[in-house]
Amino acid sequence: MITSPTVDARHGAVRGAVTGGVLTFKGIPYAAPPVGSNRFRPPQPVEPWAGTRDATNFxxxxxxxxxxxxxxxxxxxxxxxxxxxxxxNVYTPDVSARLPVMVWIHGGAFVNGSSSAYNPTAFARDGVVAVTINYRLGIDGFLYHPGNANRGLLDQIAALEWVRDNITAFGGDPDQVTVFGESAGAMSVGVLLKMPKAAGLFQRAILQSGTADHAISPASAELVKARFAAHLGTDDFAAIPINELVVAQQEVRGEAMAKPDPLLWGEVAKTMLALCPVIDGDTVPGAYFNSDVDILIGSNAEEFRLYLVPLGVMDHITDEILTTNLVRYGLDPAEAQAVYEGSSGEKMAQALTDWHFRIPAIRLAETAKTAYMYEFAWQPGTFGGKLGACHAAELPFVFDNLADNSFATLLGTDLPQHLADAVHSAWVSFATTGNPGWFRYDTGNRSTMRFDIDSEVVLDPRPAERTLWEGIR
Structure with missing residues (x-):
């Protein structure tokens, strides 16, 4: 039995480990460290190494x-x-095979998250080579500089190029790559579909709770940069220690959320993402869209409750606060009040779920040549049952790792395994065959798989909410 598998990758040999029949190779560099002269530059090539590199730890x-x-x-x-x-990190069942590949891009609002927070062992167990990647976050990855934008996205492309050049040695098929991500990871995938440099690096894409709609213009990005400079007292960001910058990232985002004035923040007044991809006309041209990539896309039924219920504010949202937010996002308050149901807090949560997640997913599905739509609707019992199918609730089901309790505080510990079986197998099926197991989405039927205790295909779910947003961005 192999206990220390070794693979000859392009930049040198790596030695991994075996756990539960899955071969793992962790912490493999795909670009040079982005520090010193490489900081605020596009990703630079990896220096080859001699001997065998240990790849048993993140x-x-x-x-x-x-x-x-x-x-x-x-x-x-x-x-x-x-x-x-x-x-x-690479997880593979067999380095001698030629299996479908899934590349995971983590979320975290472009300022948090990491590849090592996710365990894709179940994908390898089910015949897929799974890859999870890190990329530059925050100011280092996404602060706008004309002619040098979207460094975090360029990191992602460098990682996908590594997959193209190396994954065969790990048992993967470079011509059958699915890139998938959640939240900022899904937004990254949405923007990668608009980047010519990413063309040909993946054939399928899964977008969980995010599209390219939260990418901003250079004008808004310049406003954000000015806010950071004012906050830090300098525009020489390279001179600020990284531990101070990461704190500033959170503080400035808090300022945008506390005072979402478009004169100060531009589009960020709505998106609430102070650091994010920019449609710069160069790395992301704007008009380009790779419609040849098949997509699986969707959102959770009550996404925005994650940002209202744990804070204890949803029950304290007044009609005045609701009306202010409906107007801010372009809705007629009377029309919206007639469509959405429940208390003012419940209406606001649903309206913001639609604007940030559900409606952009529908619009992207309508644009793609081949798209499959889903909605995750299972509701945990935490927070008195008020949390709903909130943002990130689908993650342990996608990865089929309910037992590791990473989401226990958020979702509880009584998670239905049969739902994980359904969601995870759909993701594997899409990556393997291009079909997750239900009809394609089109404007005639709007076929949507609703994942719940009893999962079923629904045709055109909540049409009144969908039509409410027509013409509004």
Whole structure:
């Protein structure tokens, strides 16, 4: 039995480990450390190494501050110090095979998250070579500089190029790559579909709770940069120690959320993402869209409750607060009030779920040549049953790792395994065959798989909410 598998990758040999029949190779660099002269530059090539590199432990993670309370207690996070954090992890059942490949891009609002917070062992168990990647976050990855934008996205492309050039040695098929991500990871996938440099690096894409709609213009990005400069007292960001920058990232985002004035923030007044991809006309041209990629896309039924219920504010949202937010996002308050149901807090949660997640997913599905739509609707019993199918609730089901309790504080411990079987197998089926197991989405039927205790295909779910947003962005 192999206990220390070794693979000859392009930049040198790596030695991994075997756990439960799955071969793992962790912390493999796909680009040079983004420090010193490489900081604020596009990803630079890896220096080859002599001998065999140990790949049995996770590598460093991108610098970041903790999640703001109460999310810091609800979302699992990993922080491993070190400069060589442009690395990835490979999970494979057989290095001698030629299997479908799935590349995971983590979420975290472009300022948090890491590849090592996710365990894709179940994908390898089910015949897929799974890859999880790190990329630059926050100011280092996404602060706008004309002619040097979207460095975090360029990192992702460098990782996909590594997959193209190396994955055969790990048992993967470079011509059958599915890129998938959640939240900021899904938003990254949406923007990768608009980047010519990413063309040909993946054939399928899964977008969980995010599209390219939260990418901003250079004008808004310049406003954000000015806010950071004012906050830090300098525009020489390279001179600020990284531990101060990551704190500033959270503080400035808090300023945008506390005072979402478009004159100060531009589009960020709505998106609430101070650091994010920019449609710069170069790395992301704007008009380009790779419609040849098949997509599986969807959202959770009550996404925005994650940002209202744990804070204890949803029951305290007044009609005045609701009306202010409906107007801010372009809705006629009377029309919206007639469509959405429940208390003012419940209506606001659903309206913001639609604007941030559900409606952009529908619009992208309508654009793609081949698209499959889903909605995750299972509701946990935590927070008195008020949390609903909130943002990130689908993650342990996608990865089929209910037993590791990473989401226990958020979702509880009584998670239905049969639902994980359904969701996870759909993701594997899509990556393997291009079909998750239900009809394609089109404007004639709007076929949507609703994942719940009893999962079923629904035709055109909540049409009144969908039509309410027509013409509004």
């Amino acid at each position: 590598g460093p993670t991108a610098p970041k501050a903790p999640y703001a309370p109460p999310l810091d207690a609800l979302i699992y996070e990993v922080d491993i110090p070190g400069d060589d954090y442009l690395n990835l």
